[in-house]
Amino acid sequence: MTRNRQVRLAARPVGLPDASTWNYVDADVPEPADGQVTVKVAYVSLDPAMRGWLNDVRSYVPPVQIDAVMRAHAVGHVSASNSPDFAVGDAVSGNFGATEYAVADAKDVVRVDESIAPLPTWLGALGFPGFTAYFGLLDVGKLKDGDTVVVSGAAGAVGSLVGQIAKQHGCTVIGIAGGAEKCAWLTDELGFDVAIDYKSESVAKALRQHAPKGIDVYFDNVGGEILDAALARLRLGARVVLCGAISGYNATEPTPGPQNYLSLLINRASMAGFIVFDFAGRYGEAAAKLGEWVADGKLVAREQVATGGIDKFGDTLLMLFEGKNTGKLVLQVS
Amino acid sequence: MTRNRQVRLAARPVGLPDASTWNYVDADVPEPADGQVTVKVAYVSLDPAMRGWLNDVRSYVPPVQIDAVMRAHAVGHVSASNSPDFAVGDAVSGNFGATEYAVADAKDVVRVDESIAPLPTWLGALGFPGFTAYFGLLDVGKLKDGDTVVVSGAAGAVGSLVGQIAKQHGCTVIGIAGGAEKCAWLTDELGFDVAIDYKSESVAKALRQHAPKGIDVYFDNVGGEILDAALARLRLGARVVLCGAISGYNATEPTPGPQNYLSLLINRASMAGFIVFDFAGRYGEAAAKLGEWVADGKLVAREQVATGGIDKFGDTLLMLFEGKNTGKLVLQVS
Numbered sequence: 001m002t003r004n005r006q007v008r009l010a011a012r013p014v015g016l017p018d019a020s021t022w023n024y025v026d027a028d029v030p031e032p033a034d035g036q037v038t039v040k041v042a043y044v045s046l047d048p049a050m051r052g053w054l055n056d057v058r059s060y061v062p063p064v065q066i067d068a069v070m071r072a073h074a075v076g077h078v079s080a081s082n083s084p085d086f087a088v089g090d091a092v093s094g095n096f097g098a099t100e101y102a103v104a105d106a107k108d109v110v111r112v113d114e115s116i117a118p119l120p121t122w123l124g125a126l127g128f129p130g131f132t133a134y135f136g137l138l139d140v141g142k143l144k145d146g147d148t149v150v151v152s153g154a155a156g157a158v159g160s161l162v163g164q165i166a167k168q169h170g171c172t173v174i175g176i177a178g179g180a181e182k183c184a185w186l187t188d189e190l191g192f193d194v195a196i197d198y199k200s201e202s203v204a205k206a207l208r209q210h211a212p213k214g215i216d217v218y219f220d221n222v223g224g225e226i227l228d229a230a231l232a233r234l235r236l237g238a239r240v241v242l243c244g245a246i247s248g249y250n251a252t253e254p255t256p257g258p259q260n261y262l263s264l265l266i267n268r269a270s271m272a273g274f275i276v277f278d279f280a281g282r283y284g285e286a287a288a289k290l291g292e293w294v295a296d297g298k299l300v301a302r303e304q305v306a307t308g309g310i311d312k313f314g315d316t317l318l319m320l321f322e323g324k325n326t327g328k329l330v331l332q333v334s
Numbered sequence: 335m336t337r338n339r340q341v342r343l344a345a346r347p348v349g350l351p352d353a354s355t356w357n358y359v360d361a362d363v364p365e366p367a368d369g370q371v372t373v374k375v376a377y378v379s380l381d382p383a384m385r386g387w388l389n390d391v392r393s394y395v396p397p398v399q400i401d402a403v404m405r406a407h408a409v410g411h412v413s414a415s416n417s418p419d420f421a422v423g424d425a426v427s428g429n430f431g432a433t434e435y436a437v438a439d440a441k442d443v444v445r446v447d448e449s450i451a452p453l454p455t456w457l458g459a460l461g462f463p464g465f466t467a468y469f470g471l472l473d474v475g476k477l478k479d480g481d482t483v484v485v486s487g488a489a490g491a492v493g494s495l496v497g498q499i500a501k502q503h504g505c506t507v508i509g510i511a512g513g514a515e516k517c518a519w520l521t522d523e524l525g526f527d528v529a530i531d532y533k534s535e536s537v538a539k540a541l542r543q544h545a546p547k548g549i550d551v552y553f554d555n556v557g558g559e560i561l562d563a564a565l566a567r568l569r570l571g572a573r574v575v576l577c578g579a580i581s582g583y584n585a586t587e588p589t590p591g592p593q594n595y596l597s598l599l600i601n602r603a604s605m606a607g608f609i610v611f612d613f614a615g616r617y618g619e620a621a622a623k624l625g626e627w628v629a630d631g632k633l634v635a636r637e638q639v640a641t642g643g644i645d646k647f648g649d650t651l652l653m654l655f656e657g658k659n660t661g662k663l664v665l666q667v668s
Contacts, residue, residue, distance in 0.1 A: 060600050228591070242599040257562070257591030265576040265607030266394050273599030 004029045007070045007098035007313045012054055015252045016321060021054070022070070022314045030103035032082035037109060039092055039102050041076040043305070043330040044313065045123040047157075048221075048320050051249040060275045070098040070313070073128060075112060075119045076334070086111075093122050098313050100333055116291060117301065124157055124328030125301035126290055128276055132243060133161035134286040135279040140272050141217040141241040143169055148211050150174045150230055153221030154195065155182035157328035158243060161290075162219045163192050164299045171217075174210050176203060176226055178323045185326060190300055204229040214238065214267075222247045224255065231260035240264070240271035250321055302327030309333060338363045341404045341432035341647045346388055349586045350655060355388070356404070356648045364437035366416040371443060373426055373436050375410040377639070377664040378647065379457040381491075382555075382654050385583040394609045404432040404647070407462060409446060409453045410668070420445070427456050432647050434667055450625055451635065458491055458662030459624055459635035462610055466577060467495035468620040469613040474606050475551040475575040477503055482545050484508045484564055487555030488529065489516035490654075491662035492577060495624075496553045497526050498633045505551075508544050510537060510560055512657045519660060524634055538563040548572065548601075556581045558589065565594035574598070574605035584655055636661030643667060 003026055010023040032038045053071055056063050064071050074096040078086045083106035086092065094109045096102035112122040124130065136158070137143050149166040153159040154175025163173045163186065174194045175186040183195035196206040203226055207215070214235030220227050223245025231240070248255035264271055279286070293299035304325045306316040309332070316331045337360055344357040366372045387405055390397050398405050408430040412420045417440035420426065428443045430436035446456040458464065470492070471477050483500040487493040488509025497507045497520065508528045509520040517529035530540040537560055541549070548569030554561050557579025565574070582589035598605055613620070627633035638659045640650040643666070650665045 223596075242596070244599075245596055254593055257593040257595050259588055259591040261591050261595070261605070262557070262576070262579055262607070264605060265578075265609070268606075268608050268612060270604050270606035271595070271598060272602075272604035273596070274602050275599070278602060 002029050002101070004099065004101040005310050006100070007310060008067055009054065009064050009070055011066070012056060013250075016250045017051070017054065017314060017317060019314065023067075024311055027099075029079075029101045032080050032103055034082055035106055036082050036103050037078045037086045037092070037106055038080040039074075039076045039094070039096055039104060039109070040079040041074045041096055041100055041102060041310075041333045043075050043120050043123060044096075044098050044310070044333055045073040045127070046306075046313075046317050046320055046325075046329045046331060047073070047128075048244055048246045048249060050317060051321070060277070069102075071095065072098045073123060074098075074102070074333070075122050076102075085109075091119065093127060098310065100310055117294060120303040120305055120328070120330045121294070121301045123330050124303050125161055125294055125299060126287060129157035129328055130161055130290045131279065131283055131286045132276040133158050133165055134290060135276060135282070136241050136243050136274055137162050137165055137217070137219060139279070140274045141219060141239045143171070143217055145170045146172075147216035148172045148174070148213065148235070149217045149219065150176065150207065150211065150215050150233075151219040151221070152176040152226045152230070153244070153246060154186055154192070155326050156221060157325075159219070159221050160186070160190060160302065160327055161299070164190055164293075166217075167191050168293065168298060172211075174207070176222075182326055198226060204232060207233045217241065219243060220245070223258075224248060227258050228260045231258055231263045234263050234267045234269045236267050236269075238267055238269040240269065242271060242273040246321065304329050306331045336363050336435070338433065338435040339644050340434070341644060342401055343388065343398050343404055345400070346390060347584075350584045351385070351388065351648060351651060353648065357401070358645055361433075363413075363435045366414050366437055368416055369440055370416050370437050371412045371420045371426070371440055372414040373408075373410045373428065373430055373438060373443070374413040375408045375430055375434055375436060375644075375667045377409050377454050377457060378430075378432050378644070378667055379407040379461070380640075380647075380651050380654055380659075380663045380665060381407070381462075382578055382580045382583060384651060385655070394611070403436075405429065406432045407457060408432075408436070408667070409456050410436075419443075425453065427461060432644065434644055451628060454637040454639055454662065454664045455628070455635045457664050458637050459495055459628055459633060460621060463491035463662055464495055464624045465613065465617055465620045466610040467492050467499055468624060469610060469616070470575050470577050470608055471496050471499055471551070471553060473613070474608045475553060475573045477505070477551055479504045480506075481550035482506045482508070482547065482569070483551045483553065484510065484541065484545065484549050484567075485553040485555070486510040486560045486564070487578070487580060488520055488526070489660050490555060491659075493553070493555050494520070494524060494636065494661055495633070498524055498627075500551075501525050502627065502632060506545075508541070510556075516660055532560060538566060541567045551575065553577060554579070557592075558582060561592050562594045565592055565597045568597050568601045568603045570601050570603075572601055572603040574603065576605060576607040580655065638663050640665045
């Protein structure tokens with residue numbers, strides 16, 4: 001028998017997830033029913049949004065149920081097919097979960113092309129983080145050429161792409177990240193104009209210095225004090241894109257809201273949230289554009305690959321909340 | 335000599351303005367220079383926004399300077415003219431200030447028609463509060479027929495018009511106001527579907543009850559806890575219009591931001607601020623529509639006229655922050 005180890009939700013965490021959050025369970029490898037495929041998962045995506053899926057609250061997706069396999073995007077290869085659309089060995093992505101093998105309806109499985117980019121990139125620049133950056137910046141943020149763009153969580157999966165896409169549009173790009181190493185990566189490798197290290201300098205002061213005319217688009221992945229600092233520097237007609245708020249995801253007490261929200265009023269600015277799923281009908285457009293930029297070397301796609309297999313899922317997830325990843329964090333499963 | 339008593343800013347207030355905030359000064363009646371008129375002010379407008387103009391901070395208009403006549407919209411009659419566009423006796427409105435007589439360039443003076451509505455209405459439904467409600471709801475709020483609309487400060491100058499304009503578009507309208515009397519006025523006289531008395535009931539609970547499917551447009555005049563309660567009830571694609579935040583205008587310590595702002599993300603909603611001046615090119619459109627609704631009896635224009643003359647300016651302004659006005663608050667000057 002082939003082992004099929006799975007990560008199941010044992011208990012809803014209060015604060016940071018820990019060992020008691022997860023059960024690691026050996027299940028049978030599922031057989032595909034008619035119209036289904038079985039996928040041998042190669043890499044699982046780790047996303048800050050996962051923390052929200054663990055809470056028993058109404059949100060944009062239902063919470064993961066206790067004892068269910070943890071929801072996760074993943075890439076791998078078809079190991080058994082009961083669908084004319086896929087053959088054994090095909091490289092695919094989908095919402096397969098944190099598991100070594102998954103069964104999925106063929107209609108929910110997306111073919112990926114390893115000749116364009118290796119599998120992990122299909123969980124990053126050519127996957128949901130790429131789509132999120134693309135639609136969040138261009139559609140929700142209504143990016144205009146030459147804008148001054150500020151992005152937080154700038155060394156993360158989405159943030160690093162947001163800044164690079166803005167550079168493709170002739171924008172001045174300021175990234176906010178934690179630590180000298182990440183900041184150097186943003187300016188030296190990704191072409192950001194400025195990187196602000198929130199761990200060693202005042203973000204408010206640095207924004208005053210580097211965005212003297214104010215911010216046109218602020219793409220927020222973190223919330224908290226950094227959101228407030230950005231709000232204080234909005235330009236007339238600015239757009240604030242709410243993509244995430246990782247600084248508060250593990251808070252055990254209510255976190256303060258953005259005190260400077262009235263800057264939206266004074267500056268005739270707007271703050272808008274979005275969920276990438278709403279753009280499903282246009283993923284093809286984003287994938288084509290992102291793929292072109294990656295192929296032309298205009299967009300650096302970087303993944304940080306954690307090893308140790310599915311048993312390391314819980315530990316790897318924590319890296320996101322400890323700021324330990326640069327680029328897209330994935331876990332190698334097989 | 336005719337007296338020209340003026341309200342001048344004596345000192346910037348900390349917290350609520352008080353007697354030390356103002357100097358009441360007798361000046362000469364100004365003579366109009368070429369292209370100017372002198373206006374004898376009949377009514378001065380009192381607006382929550384005035385509180386912000388007293389702070390020495392960068393905002394959408396410069397702060398009122400110490401010893402300057404307090405900025406205020408007003409209506410009155412031309413008492414002397416040095417412009418071919420206006421004759422003595424013409425009824426006019428403009429940014430004349432808190433003064434008994436003002437001189438103004440003819441190009442900054444707007445003719446009003448007392449046969450359509452009495453002077454105070456030109457400071458309310460047919461003036462800036464009307465324009466603010468009109469553009470804020472229809473343009474910034476992107477009102478759609480049948481929306482569920484919630485407005486705070488609903489018995490105030492702008493809020494009372496917002497709700498009535500929404501009713502003209504077949505919306506379900508919920509007003510939030512302080513006190514049974516104001517609430518009765520909203521439902522019995524203005525046609526609001528529901529009025530929530532924030533002084534005697536939980537706004538959060540009442541919104542759950544009366545907007546079970548959620549809020550499409552929330553028009554905010556107050557900020558604070560009521561904004562948070564509304565954010566918690568947003569529907570997919572909701573629009574939050576930031577018009578004001580009177581609950582915090584006199585705070586002496588930083589006021590908390592909206593804790594529930596991530597509801598914007600989950601619900602793909604947006605929160606946008608605006609300043610009515612940005613719609614100056616379209617005041618004519620709003621005036622025509624508002625005038626038509628008032629003439630047809632579809633829109634109730636109510637003003638609360640404080641008496642006692644210009645010497646009562648300071649006391650009258652405080653009524654706004656004590657929730658003592660219903661409809662548009664004006665001070666009769668002559």
